[in-house]
Amino acid sequence: MASEGKPVNPPGTYLKRQDLERLPGIIRYKPSARYLFAAGQALSRFLKGLKEGKILGVRCPVCGRVYVPPRAYCEYCHAPTSEWVELPGTGVVHTAVVSYIATDRSRMEKPEIVGVIRLDAPGYREDSYEFAGLFHKICGVTPEQVMDGSVIGMRVKPRWKPPEERTGSITDIECFEPVEGGEQ
Amino acid sequence: MRVNLHVKDRVAIVGAGMTLFRRRLLETPRELAWEAVRQALDEAGLTLRDIDCIVTGTAPDAFDGVHFNGEYLADGAGGFGKPVSRVYVGGGTGVMVPIAAWWHAASGHCDTVLAVAEEKMSPAMPHPQYVFAYIWDPILERPLGPNLIWIFAMEMRRYMYKCGAKKEDIALVSVKNKGNALDHPAAQAAAKITVEDVLNSELLVWPVNRLDISPVSDGAVALVIAREKTARRITDSPVWIEGVGFTLDNTHWYNRELAYPRYVQYAARMAYRMAGIERPWKEIDVAEPYDPFDYKELHHIEGLMLARPCEAWKLVKEGYFDRDGELPTSPSGGLLGVGNPIAAAGLMKVAEIFWQLRYEAGKRQVRKPVHKGVAQAWGDLMQAGTVIVLGN
Amino acid sequence: MSWWKRALPGDLVHFPGSQEVDHYLYTPGLHGLKAAELLKAGKVPGMLCGDQLILPPKTFCPDERLSEGEVVEVEGPFIAALVTVIREDFYGRKLEEPQVLAFITAQGAIGGYIGVVKASPGDVYPGMRVRPVFRPEEERTGAITDIAFWEPVAD
Numbered sequence: 001m002a003s004e005g006k007p008v009n010p011p012g013t014y015l016k017r018q019d020l021e022r023l024p025g026i027i028r029y030k031p032s033a034r035y036l037f038a039a040g041q042a043l044s045r046f047l048k049g050l051k052e053g054k055i056l057g058v059r060c061p062v063c064g065r066v067y068v069p070p071r072a073y074c075e076y077c078h079a080p081t082s083e084w085v086e087l088p089g090t091g092v093v094h095t096a097v098v099s100y101i102a103t104d105r106s107r108m109e110k111p112e113i114v115g116v117i118r119l120d121a122p123g124y125r126e127d128s129y130e131f132a133g134l135f136h137k138i139c140g141v142t143p144e145q146v147m148d149g150s151v152i153g154m155r156v157k158p159r160w161k162p163p164e165e166r167t168g169s170i171t172d173i174e175c176f177e178p179v180e181g182g183e184q
Numbered sequence: 185m186r187v188n189l190h191v192k193d194r195v196a197i198v199g200a201g202m203t204l205f206r207r208r209l210l211e212t213p214r215e216l217a218w219e220a221v222r223q224a225l226d227e228a229g230l231t232l233r234d235i236d237c238i239v240t241g242t243a244p245d246a247f248d249g250v251h252f253n254g255e256y257l258a259d260g261a262g263g264f265g266k267p268v269s270r271v272y273v274g275g276g277t278g279v280m281v282p283i284a285a286w287w288h289a290a291s292g293h294c295d296t297v298l299a300v301a302e303e304k305m306s307p308a309m310p311h312p313q314y315v316f317a318y319i320w321d322p323i324l325e326r327p328l329g330p331n332l333i334w335i336f337a338m339e340m341r342r343y344m345y346k347c348g349a350k351k352e353d354i355a356l357v358s359v360k361n362k363g364n365a366l367d368h369p370a371a372q373a374a375a376k377i378t379v380e381d382v383l384n385s386e387l388l389v390w391p392v393n394r395l396d397i398s399p400v401s402d403g404a405v406a407l408v409i410a411r412e413k414t415a416r417r418i419t420d421s422p423v424w425i426e427g428v429g430f431t432l433d434n435t436h437w438y439n440r441e442l443a444y445p446r447y448v449q450y451a452a453r454m455a456y457r458m459a460g461i462e463r464p465w466k467e468i469d470v471a472e473p474y475d476p477f478d479y480k481e482l483h484h485i486e487g488l489m490l491a492r493p494c495e496a497w498k499l500v501k502e503g504y505f506d507r508d509g510e511l512p513t514s515p516s517g518g519l520l521g522v523g524n525p526i527a528a529a530g531l532m533k534v535a536e537i538f539w540q541l542r543y544e545a546g547k548r549q550v551r552k553p554v555h556k557g558v559a560q561a562w563g564d565l566m567q568a569g570t571v572i573v574l575g576n
Numbered sequence: 577m578s579w580w581k582r583a584l585p586g587d588l589v590h591f592p593g594s595q596e597v598d599h600y601l602y603t604p605g606l607h608g609l610k611a612a613e614l615l616k617a618g619k620v621p622g623m624l625c626g627d628q629l630i631l632p633p634k635t636f637c638p639d640e641r642l643s644e645g646e647v648v649e650v651e652g653p654f655i656a657a658l659v660t661v662i663r664e665d666f667y668g669r670k671l672e673e674p675q676v677l678a679f680i681t682a683q684g685a686i687g688g689y690i691g692v693v694k695a696s697p698g699d700v701y702p703g704m705r706v707r708p709v710f711r712p713e714e715e716r717t718g719a720i721t722d723i724a725f726w727e728p729v730a731d
């Protein structure tokens with residue numbers, strides 16, 4: 001039995017950042033792949049709904065769950081979903097965080113608050129494991145409120161962009177903001 | 185959930201090998217696989233001639249920057265002129281690789297199997313986090329400009345809220361794992377740190393600081409897996425694969441409770457049932473739960489039913505999960521300490537349980553006697569759980 | 577299928593996106609580094625596994641021990657084993673001058689390199705002898721593109 005323990009002398013050749021750039025034979029390559037993502041039947045309608053300032057869900061005829069974002073089939077029953085439901089758009093904050101970094105990990109000038117909104121939708125037991133919800137930005141609250149926990153459970157509603165600026169995208173909702181006087 | 189227990193043959197791990205885990209290794213992905221495989225074969229005293237099949241695993245191709253990465257590195261893994269397959273469940277891949285190797289052997293199809301996992305994250309510039317942008321839904325999530333860490337921060341925040349844990353409680357996991365890694369010869373981020381160091385490190389996405397996260401790494405790990413008869417010929421101390429489990433939930437991570445990983449529990453139940461384990465919190469002697477972030481280890485300890493929901497953070501404070509504690513977790517140092525070359529990191533955890541159960545972990549050997557261990561990985565958009573139970 | 581899932585194609589939304597990183601940096605690897613140095617010196621790299629010459633060098637040999645090979649300079653003779661003539665670019669536009677692309681191997685070697693042969697399409701044939709023409713020394717980076725092109729050798 002090796003007293004040092006396994007693995008014994010793991011191989012590998014470490015490079016410093018500056019050595020990497022100067023290495024003979026290093027290949028620098030920039031790929032660029034463009035895509036056109038099909039939204040499909042259910043999401044297409046959802047996106048059009050956003051353009052009209054509505055949050056649409058779709059109901060499973062078997063279990064009664066209302067899906068937001070909508071899917072063409074129910075994940076639990078594997079049945080085709082049938083009926084569109086317009087939701088009030090209100091909900092509670094499931095979780096919220098304060099981001100200081102952007103997608104490419106560069107520092108943001110101004111921190112951004114994002115989170116998950118549990119939407120008011122029929123078809124779910126209270127406090128059920130799964131729910132209708134959206135991932136979005138949260139505004140009208142301070143980082144301190146996120147940190148002290150008062151944002152979680154807060155009642156919120158969507159803040160819509162003006163109709164002429166909407167494009168049929170998730171960003172037609174600018175963010176979710178607290179409902180006036182609606183704190184739990 | 186029903187598990188087919190009528191396997192053709194018992195299957196054991198008989199050798200393991202790994203490279204250093206580092207950011208920016210000179211080696212190409214296939215060379216990393218080659219180095220790990222050579223070490224695993226040497227440990228088992230075998231050559232490629234003795235190997236029937238190969239299973240490889242790497243996480244998104246976009247890190248290495250090579251499409252068909254599994255095929256690209258296959259020859260380094262010894263996979264030419266033989267049955268080779270690649271499995272993929274995001275971060276869960278590392279434990280999925282030996283699970284797939286297990287069914288290759290347990291079915292009787294292959295006598296000996298190489299399980300190889302590799303990841304080279306450093307080629308993506310300016311930072312691999314940028315590449316993670318493409319795991320998000322292109323229509324509903326990417327337009328919001330997310331960073332990968334957001335999703336973890338949201339889950340951590342929910343866990344803190346639901347379980348009453350504070351940042352300083354969770355930071356103890358990072359302190360423990362980075363400390364454990366000091367005894368790991370391949371470790372990248374081993375350090376003696378304090379809770380204050382974690383809290384004072386760069387704030388990325390509150391509640392996540394830099395030291396709450398595992399580093400960017402390159403590396404590879406390989407295991408040699410064999411059916412019982414062959415295993416007994418190769419070694420006197422085979423480590424048996426007693427149970428395997430894997431579950432995938434849907435990608436709609438914002439449509440479910442983030443404080444508890446249901447899918448990990450499902451996978452764990454499947455593996456425990458196959459291994460005949462009824463009370464994992466008593467019967468498991470050593471565990472390697474997946475820890476890309478410190479809270480994740482707690483999350484997964486609870487998903488693996490080694491602690492009750494919302495209680496893992498309290499037990500960490502008592503030293504319950506220390507190397508000399510009641511139920512040591514991540515004695516290797518985990519992803520936080522050893523490093524996180526995604527697929528390879530999961531397989532490193534399996535290799536650690538293998539070494540622990542053979543009493544070969546040297547200074548990392550846990551104090552209590554060990555009979556059964558569990559390794560687990562997690563992956564994709566908060567949706568994949570892979571679990572393997574080993575016994576000596 | 578419920579009634580609403582019969583939208584006309586025009587009703588469906590397509591969302592543009594891209595997949596890009598700023599760039600990738602690919603390391604040459606252990607033996608790739610030695611090969612890069614040979615290329616910079618204007619030499620064609622290969623690998624010896626025992627007596628067998630293998631192109632390009634790959635660090636490990638295809639044997640049962642995956643043993644390490646030895647990076648060596650290959651002096652030739654080089655043969656264009658397979659040749660093809662390219663007449664259109666990526667986008668289907670006609671090239672002004674057709675280009676000859678070849679798979680070039682060395683006598684007795686396994687494997688080879690892909691390269692451009694500077695010759696008119698009528699003059700090339702599989703099995704013809706070629707030799708490498710390197711870029712000027714100051715332009716070389718250790719990449720395979722250090723070989724600017726291959727030219728026919730008179731028999």
